Amino acid sequence: MIRFDDQVAIVTGAGAGLGRSHALGLAERGARVVVNDMGDASSVVSEIEAAGGKAVAIAADVSDAGAVSDMVAQVMDRWGRIDILINNAGILRDKTFAKMDMDDFAKVINVHLIGTAQCCHAVWPIMRAQGYGRILLTASGSGLYGNFGQSNYGAAKAGMVGLMNVLHLEGARDDIRVNTLAPTAATAMTQGLLPQVALDLLQPGTITPGVLHLVSRDAPSRTILSAGGGTFAVTQITETQGTLIEGDITPEAVAAAWSEIIDPSGAEPLENAFAQTRKYALRAAKAKGVDLDW
Incomplete structure (x- = not known):
């Protein structure tokens, strides 16, 4: 059985949607969870604690290197280790490329790609010293295959694959395994983009089990797991x-x-x-x- 007892996990963007589901799933299986979100993370912490788990809410903008470093320092002061990092935080600024303001292009890149890299960079020396780490990046079909009106988001999400490939190679010696999730889920980011029937089927809880496998002790590495509605597939280059x-x-x-x-x-x-x-x-x-x- 996959368990995370005595492990510490950071989940970014965990106040709602996929991040919330991942945080609850980790806590249910024994992990101490850092619920990171710029919105309300306390309600997720309350859910975890009500079920007998341990969690703490930390509001940190992942695109702010100082805030990320401070978050990691708080986690180390509190629990002394970081075993799992799930990079889930993200935003949308959708427009066709012809109409897009380049500030919006940069903002999406900064939150998704730079924010992910900053979180990975902050935990990297800790995981190397431990000789253990599991990191999950979050991509998207928009980055793998393209999606009209999402040049900024697609570019950021495609960048996750390149980052994963290099971190996999550099982390292998220290048993740091790095994977990427490409989810299709009903969240605040997809509300209004999909018919309600599809949203009802594509709940975050149908994806989290795949995530828990990707951050477990026996996880693969350098895998792009595409998931939604209970279907799991591997995207290969x-x-x-x-x-x-x-x-x-x-x-x-x-x-x-x-x-x-x-x-x-x-x-x-x-x-x-x-x-x-x-x-x-x-x-x-x-x-x-x-x-x-x-």
Whole structure:
């Protein structure tokens, strides 16, 4: 059974919606929970305490590095460790790109992407010293696949994947596992965007069980879990085998080879950016008869 006894978890944006559901789920299974929200977090703390759990509310703007550092310091003073960080806080400033004010673009990036990075950076040395940590980032289908009117939100959410990939590599030695959630849920952020029937089906509680797995001791790492309404799927980034263009490498040659370039058969994920570089260099060396001992 997945339990979090003696562990401390921070959940950002946990005053309502998905964050509230995650906080309640962690507390129900034994975690001491920091309920972070710029709104009312006390009601979630009261729910947790009424059920016999332990929680504290801390209002900190995740886009403010000083506020994040202060929050982490408070947690360490109170409980002495941080095992889990769930980055859930977010805002929307939807408009088509042509009509968007760039201040609104920057604000969404600052809360979602920079805020997430600041929270991760604040807990990182603690988790390294412990030799243990579980971090969850929150992406979105808007970042993975696009959504009309959400260039700022989509860019921020796509950035989560790049951040996860690097933190996974850098945290592996210290058993810091980093995953990403791409949820579809009925929350204040989706109210009015989906029909009520869909909202009734896509409740946050249908997603939290997947989250609890991703931050558990036996969690995977570098996984993008897409979830909603009780359905769970893994989103994967793969690269086709591609084709080597020999002779003159021209735009016309690329166009002529396009069907081979995009052929999905044999597509596979790559371990890191260096693996891609190695793949291309080795193929080019073989074609030219060059001995590349790599």
